[in-house]
Amino acid sequence: MTSRAAAARYARALFDVAVREADPERAGTELAAFAAMVSAHEPLERALVTPSVPPARKRAVVEALLAQSGIATAVVPKLLLMLADRDRLVLLPDVAEAYRERLMQHQGVVRAEVTTAVPLPGERRAALEQGLARATGRTVVLTATVNPAIIGGAVTRVGSTVYDGSVARQLERLKEQLQTS
Template sequence: MALCNRVRSGISLFSKSLFLSSQRSTLHRSLVAPSVSLASRYYADVPGQKDSDVKVPLALFGGSGNYASALYIASVKSKAVEKVEAELNIFVEAVKNSTVFSQFIKDLSVAKDVRVKAIQDICGQAKFSDVTKNFLVLVAENGRLKNIDTIAKRFAELAMAYKGEVKATVTTVVPLPPEEEKALKETLQEIIGSGAKVNLEQKIDPSILGGLVLEFSQKVFDMSIKTRAQQMERILREPVNISNI
């Protein structure tokens, strides 16, 4: 909670001083250069760089996947995967809660040095680890802050695999009672086996009308009333073959 408050405080302070003068921008350039250089050296030529010492557990594609993979490699090397995951999630949530900062990170017309200095200030206020701070500086430098939510989600997938967890998502109309959630989780654990731990996430979607939709290990089991109704409708629309009656 204290860390969350520090991030929110940092973003709040930034929002109050968003409109900077050209004189301060010049000062930012002189202050930012060392940290930008440090971030670039720390991550070398990533995203896209392969490291023979650290293997990424999942193949992620696209720009966000490459950034998440680069952060994973750095986190594993620093033995800070869970810490980085927590800090990244806190940063993303704090951004979502600040309309001003959300707009700021999506505005590519903002000078690179201003973006980087803002991230440095926020990370310093939050006392983020060097891995998280250097990564966010690199993302800001490359104009990818607008993708940070997606990058964080992809990194979470890698962190889950690192911890030996399998994510399962169950979608229902109303929240499952605790005993049903427990039973479902135990069933999934038996299916997956003892080599991995099930991480069950519940989602609410009234549009499925009833039943449930279960997703895990790239499999989807759709047992919703909506899907059954659609299947029944297709059957009823099929022409009747009188010869078979």
């Protein structure tokens, strides 16, 4: 099993328990905050992910961090201690990301990325968000990037679907048609 698949399983398990026993949004916030705290301190992160450090020592470190963290839900500490016991803390950033994705899906929110040749003006961005929301039936959180190589138009990614309306892609298709004719 890949690390992403394992992280997705842990995230799904945490989410399912959080929906039943806690506040899933709060659990996600606490998990993300703990993951950010660990990744912000390189020596700490290294100690928690290094295979040569025994799981019992990792568990002790996680317990000490949890005592100071102010995490209110019971489900997040259980997951973190399980990851420490199983020597899987290396998955923590991916678990936090997978949990966030699952929470967004549960809330009817989808992430979309749009790439344009020039910065997208506010009114066009809003119109694109509204159009994508109508097309997907979900609330859209849009991230915009600029890449002059696409020449014009836009490349939009919603989940695993890519809508390539770039001038660069249109020129590529035209070239292919001319070469096959």
